[in-house]
Amino acid sequence: MSDDSQLIRLCATDAVPDGHPLKVELPDRPPLAVYHIEGNFYVTDDTCTHGEASLTDDGELDGFNIECTFHFGIFDVRTGEVVARPCTIPLKTYAVTLRDDAVWISLEGS
Numbered sequence: 300m301s302d303d304s305q306l307i308r309l310c311a312t313d314a315v316p317d318g319h320p321l322k323v324e325l326p327d328r329p330p331l332a333v334y335h336i337e338g339n340f341y342v343t344d345d346t347c348t349h350g351e352a353s354l355t356d357d358g359e360l361d362g363f364n365i366e367c368t369f370h371f372g373i374f375d376v377r378t379g380e381v382v383a384r385p386c387t388i389p390l391k392t393y394a395v396t397l398r399d400d401a402v403w404i405s406l407e408g409s
């Protein structure tokens with residue numbers, strides 16, 4: 300059972316145009332990436348698991364895949380799974396709640 304008191308508001312839904320990820324900085328933790336794709340929202344860590352690249356700043360979104368342009372590793376933003384090497388470690392993903400025209404996630408257990 301989810302505890303809504305643990306939800307953190309990341310941004311307004313209209314701050315994330317379809318196909319254009321948004322970086323969200325929270326205190327005391329690495330940045331997050333919010334994606335709006337075909338009407339759905341997804342949240343992952345923003346930092347590539349292969350290096351210090353920001354996927355929102357240095358990545359290219361193609362469908363559900365985000366490509367890190369540092370070494371061309373690719374992740375599926377829905378699951379965090381590695382789609383293309385050299386990345387081997389999946390990207391962390393977060394369950395998204397949409398409420399009050401905003402994107403929320405829980406960091407509980409993350």
Ligand code: FES
Binds near residue numbers: 352369
């Ligand atoms: S830093 Fe992202 S693929 Fe190497």
